[in-house]
Amino acid sequence: MISELHQEYGALAEKVLAGKQISREEALRLLEAPDERLLDLLAAAYRIRKHYFGNKVKLNMIINAKSGLCPEDCGYCSQSSVSEAPVEKYALLDKEHLLAGAKEALQRKAGTYCIVMSGRKPSKREVAEVASAVREIRATTQLKICACMGLISQEDANQLADAGVQRFNHNLNTSENRYEEICHTHSYQDRIDTVEHVKQAGMSPCSGVIVGMGESHQDVVDVAFSLHELDVDSIPVNFLNPIEGTPLAGVRELDPRYCLKVLAMFRYVNPEKEIRVSGGREVNLRSLQPLALYAANSIFVGDYLTTQGQEPTSDWKMIEDLGFEIEEYAQ
Template sequence: MTTQTAINYRELAEQVLSGYELTRAEALRIVEAPDDDLLDLLHAAFQIRKSFFGKKVKLNMIINAKSGLCPEDCGYCSQSIISDAPVEKYALLSKESILAGAQEAIHRKAGTYCIVMSGRRPSERELDHVVEAVKEIRETTQLKICACLGFLSEQHAQKLSDSGVHRYNHNLNTSKENYSNICTTHEYDDRVDTVQKAKESGMSPCSGVIIGMGESDRELVELAISLRALDADSIPVNFLNAIDGTPLEGAQHLDPRKCLKAVAMMRFVNPSKEIRLSGGREINLRALQPLGLYAANSIFVGDYLTTQGQEPTSDWQMIEDLGFEIEECAL
């Protein structure tokens, strides 16, 4: 029986910074690293992060512009048709409410404002409504706009891009192999198609994962490699928040150390990309949240779609205590 040679994470980081692409086997060893290696691993991940982003942290804010009423059956989502979670349900917010959200994003020191709608895909009326709001936000602020409206046609993607939407989010969420265990009303490849359409329209592609939905470590690595192949500019790393009333209700919280290894792996595999600590970080990383920013360079500030986040002041303080700085927000 042979014993694997210990990984020198710092040397591996130097190779990555020289253009080396991590193999699946190397990425898997990072996810499965011993807990005793965690600080050394994060230090190496920080060398990559620092090379591309310094000590700056990007802040993003979400507005849930349309809540509930979704015909999809995604097992993690409190807004899906099969969810019994007691979430607020409402049609698309008024333009005034969306504009007010942009001002709140600036107040929270966010540089990116994320307009999110539940549902399979936007109707023509809904898309035009969002486009008009985006145009006004772009005329009056320096905010970057990210939209997350569901599946897109080529025409809808181009219309959003032409209106001034900088980025389009459509997460892969879980591996292709695991996808049918999480959702049956659409397929993994449908999500890949929308990410590609967003990119082809000129919008920056944003796509990420939800860790903790029954995927294996190998499948998590495959997701990281798939996002590298898609050339996603921004990768939200969510950690399952098993909401009561959803099929995944009762799933155990993740080990915070394993979560940090997964984030570090994402940084090694996608060295130059925005890695964002996203939904579920508060309840899964818990007291280790600050360590996540040694690999990630971005967070959501404030609440998520149907769950609460930390107070913005707590996030600001966390960033300051690390000796990091908030990336300059829009004025």
């Protein structure tokens, strides 16, 4: 049985490298791999990762450009209307703060600077202010700019693209089958529509998932395939960091080994895409964090929105110790 599993992982990697799509049943078997075969699974996933990305690691940095004050009821989020978590609440940061964040991203060796706003959707004024800051950043650096501003119209997406925003993030978060268990104030289709607006505007679509919210293994497989069908370029894989004061505060079902299986499965299903180990990396992968980069090729460096991340120097050292390289960008 062990030999058969080892051969299956390698055979599926060969299938992927030959340009074929694995089935949902095969993806589920990867996700449910026995713990004693974890290294075999990661070794096979690494063959796919290395084929498309070598040993390069992309670094991304987030700025929490607008915090709290959100009318949505997403159960995982400390900034939502149903959260009692003690988070900072402030309106959109001014241009000087956004420009300073870009400089900080460069100091952290990040190639992508992510401007993230809480809220259902941005106002026209907020879109214009972010666009103005992005124009100035793009005029002086080679930073890739990603915006994450909630649900956006086609008009707003076009304005951001014209200003130089290259990527826009809007996560699916979970499968369509159980979306209403996580959020009631907007729909799964609303999120799909925003991703389609991003694509129509010519920006690179970024959309991902939060694992560990009580979903089944099949739900995780389903959202991996949904993201494949949407043809997004970048997939942030978040692992729930249950924050006190949120509806999901008591949900603690992840272990590092399962998290690694999730990343490997996402690599098989979306072989050519940027797979990013995102929020909850430190608290869920713990001492196994370095192994994540055998499947993923991207991480966030520094803090997240309302939770702390690992020190950038620790991330740099982790990458160096693996024999991998940070993907450098000209400043």
